[in-house]
Amino acid sequence: MxxxxxxxxxxxxxxxxxxxxxxxxxxxxxxxxxxxxxxxxxxxxxxxxxxxxxxxxxxxxxxxxxxxxxxxxxxxxxxxxxxxxHESLVTSNGSYEITNKGAATFKLDNKAKTITFKLKKGVKWSDGKPVTAKDMEYPYEIIANSKSGSQRYSSLLENIVGFKEFHEGKAKTIKGLEMPNGENGNTLVIHFKEMYPGMNMIGSGYFWKSATPYHYLKDVPMNKLISSDKVRQKPLFFxxxxxxxxxxxxxxxxxxxxxxxxxxxxxxxxxxxxxxxxxxxxxxxxxxxxxxxxxxxxxxxxxxxxxxxxxxxxPLSYNYLGFKVGKWDKKAGKNVMNKNAKMNNKALRQAIAYGMNVDQVNKRYTQGLTFRIPTLVPKAFGEFFDKDIKGYTYNIKKGNELLDKAGYKKKGTYRVQPNGKPLTIHLAAMTGSSTQEPIIQNYIQQWKKMGLNVKLTGGRLIEGNSFYDKVQNDDPGIDMFMAGWSLAGDPSQNNLYGERAPFNFSRFVTKENNKLLAEMDGKKALNTEYRKNALWKWQKYMFDEAYVVPVSNAYxxxxxxxxxxxxxxxxxxxxxxxxxxxxx
CATH class of the missing domain: 3.40.190.10 (Periplasmic binding protein-like II)
Structure with missing residues (x-):
């Protein structure tokens, strides 16, 4: 459910x-x-x-x-x-706003720059031990510890006082996480540097909304946590x-x-x-x-x-086509763009997007239960969705014009790069049901009509776990990839497409993108109209740049x-x- x-x-x-x-x-x-x-x-x-x-x-x-x-x-x-x-500490209503009907109450104080979680009576782990303040604090230690392998670190969490210092090894505790009645108490107060819009939303990335059994996991070294039987075979739940x-x-x-x-x-x-x-x-x-x-x-x-x-x-989810234009720098903890990457040409990316006959595919295989989406902010986010963006509809003619203008000349069946070198584009896609292969092959044929030589990475569809392993680790055999997100209930895009977001699998980083992301989550965005306009600007920017192209969602x-x-x-x-x- x-x-x-x-x-x-x-x-x-x-x-x-x-x-x-x-x-x-x-x-x-x-x-x-x-x-x-x-x-x-x-x-x-x-x-x-x-x-x-x-x-x-x-x-x-x-x-x-x-x-x-x-x-x-x-x-x-x-x-x-x-x-x-699994159960979250808090619940939400139909507008994704946090309610107090869950295991803990939630209190946001803009003046004090705090959020307080207070556990209700009788909330216990499945081994009978009570859920405590330390259990609400411990997830932050896991996320901030580079040895844990957590993918959840983001610039949004750095807004918690002392979080970045702990992450960098400059502090032994996270200063902004206060347990006023002790580790075994029922209250966690989170102190922030600034208060931002969306902090009352279930999907906001500014704080964590579930607990971790500290008494059970404290003796497991951080680098062994993800492979531990206590996480994989005998986990505790409340x-x-x-x-x-x-x-x-x-x-x-x-x-x-x-x-x-x-x-x-x-x-x-x-x-x-x-x-x-x-x-x-x-x-x-x-x-x-x-x-x-x-x-x-x-x-x-x-x-x-x-x-x-x-x-x-x-559902709050979508499938997309992403283009690899850089790498994740583990040491620096950020995405680094390569201006010379094969796919770092806007005209090439846009042409590929125009070459996808998404509407035809959806009609043929799902009788309208799957539908093309025009932007990276789903319609479910109401006014934050920019309905004026029509997205990339199938248009081979336009794709050809873009490629011609950008200097991708045809030599025989296929086009070459503007520098005259051969152009082969490697696409990574996951295994799926019986028609996944024909659908992907269909797109490859559409791109061929424009003179683009697209081949599957490794020559075949990739099993799901292996696929994400390759995408996350920037496998050099991937130029573009087809994947999907299950989203959080907040329209912020920082967790997915920020400079310091591990989930930014395309690895694109631009000054303009950083600016637009900061605007949609900045102090001014406490005004809903301002935030709406910031999100609309970002959607237009992403549509134009096409580092990530939205493909479809479905009933x-x-x-x-x-x-x-x-x-x-x-x-x-x-x-x-x-x-x-x-x-x-």
Whole structure:
């Protein structure tokens, strides 16, 4: 349930998550437009009973990593796997604003430049130990410690007093994290240098919104944390369920956390199992699972299956095409652009974007359940989305004109670089469902029409975990890549595209981008109109520069056993996994 994971953190979309948005089964490529169907966001409310085993499908074309520590986890599949135990300290409403209905209360004080988290009574880890102030403080130590391997460090967190000094080894503690009634108390006060817009949003990157069991992990060295059994095999949670058994990368079995602060959840046992997107339709039709996501291209095959309620939303996520124009400098902790990079030519990037027939692909493979998006700020962010930007629509003629003008001359079938050297562009893309390969090959053929020689990195699609490993480590065999984001509930772009953001996989850094990012999150942006205009300016800039080109988003349809109640995919639902039950 998307309400459960209100972590406000960014996730990488891997194979099957991308498949939900962009790929599928060629056999049902008809022209019925499914986007006109109306889907509810919540299953019908019915009387509940206790007990039963819930079978949950994890759609993934690759084994899950199984990193059950939020500060270290980066992909959306692990978030999905851990959702029954993970719970944020705070919840949010339909506008992504933080509410006080979670495990802790949240108080923002602009005058004192503080945010205070206060744990509610009875919040305990699944081993019975209370969640403490130190558990709320410890995630910051993990994120700021370069040995931990956390990808969560950002310039936004440097706004916490003493955070940067701790990160650089100049201080032994983070001065701005105060525990007024001690480490074993219930309160954490965060002191900031400045207060900024979006600090009341669940997705803001200025502070962390989950806890880490310090008593359990304190003896694990930082450089061993990510591989530790305490993180991967026997993690602790303060949410409604705890892990009983893990078959690494394949399945997880859960039972109720008897210490859960909201009382005993209804379901006795939950089993999660990984299945590939190609098997999803058959698994659904044979009622193998109680909850399973629908691969959009398989909708026509499964839509009439009895015994399920089909609910849907448009998730805060998107797929994109990124161009490698630099490298991550680990020592300096920032992105460094290479002005001589092959893809560091705006005309080349724009031409490639015009060469993608995204609308045709979506119509053919998903009957309108997947749709092209024009900018990097999703429509779900309301007024912050710039509706005047139309994005890169398919236009081979315009692409050719751009390439001609920029000096990419044709020599035979393919074009050469302006310096006369051959031009081969290596594209990294992930494995997915049965039509991922034909869709990618289709784009390669479109680019060939413009005289661009595009080849797959390594000659084939790359398994999801390996793909992100290559992209994150700036593999020299990648010139451009197709990936996806699961977003946080705040329109700030600093965590994804900032100079000091590890997630800025394109590695582009410009003075203008730094300026625009600073404007959208600066003090003046406390005025909503100012922030809106700053975000609009950034969207226009990114559309023009095309370092990252937005491709598509999709309706996410979930099939839920009609004997289940209390399940919702609505943004403003207060339902959690403790509310889900079989009906009487």
């Amino acid at each position: 998307n309400k459960i994971k209100a972590l406000g953190s960014i996730g990488l979309l891997t194979g099957a998550a991308l498949a939900l948005a962009a790929c599928g089964n060629k056999n049902n490529a008809n022209n019925q437009d499914a986007s006109k169907e109306k889907f509810p966001q919540t299953v019908p409310n019915k009387p509940k009973k206790n007990g039963g085993t819930l079978k949950y499908a994890i759609l993934a074309n690759t084994p899950f990593k199984g990193i059950f520590e939020d500060t270290l986890s980066t992909d959306s599949i692990d978030d999905t796997v851990g959702q029954f135990g 949410g409604p369920y705890k892990i009983d058994k893990i078959v690494r990368g394949q399945s997880v079995t859960w039972s109720p956390n008897k210490y859960y602060y909201k009382g005993q959840p209804h379901i006795k046992k939950i089993t999660e199992t990984v299945i590939s997107s190609n098997s999803a339709a058959q698994a659904l039709k044979s009622h193998k699972f109680d909850i399973i996501d629908v691969v959009n291209s398989q909708w026509q095959q499964v839509k009439n299956t009895k015994g399920y309620n089909f609910i849907a939303n448009t 996410k349809i979930t099939a839920v056993n009609s004997k289940l109640t209390g399940y919702s995919v609505s943004n403003d639902s207060d339902l959690g996994w403790n509310d889900v039950a079989f009906t009487k």
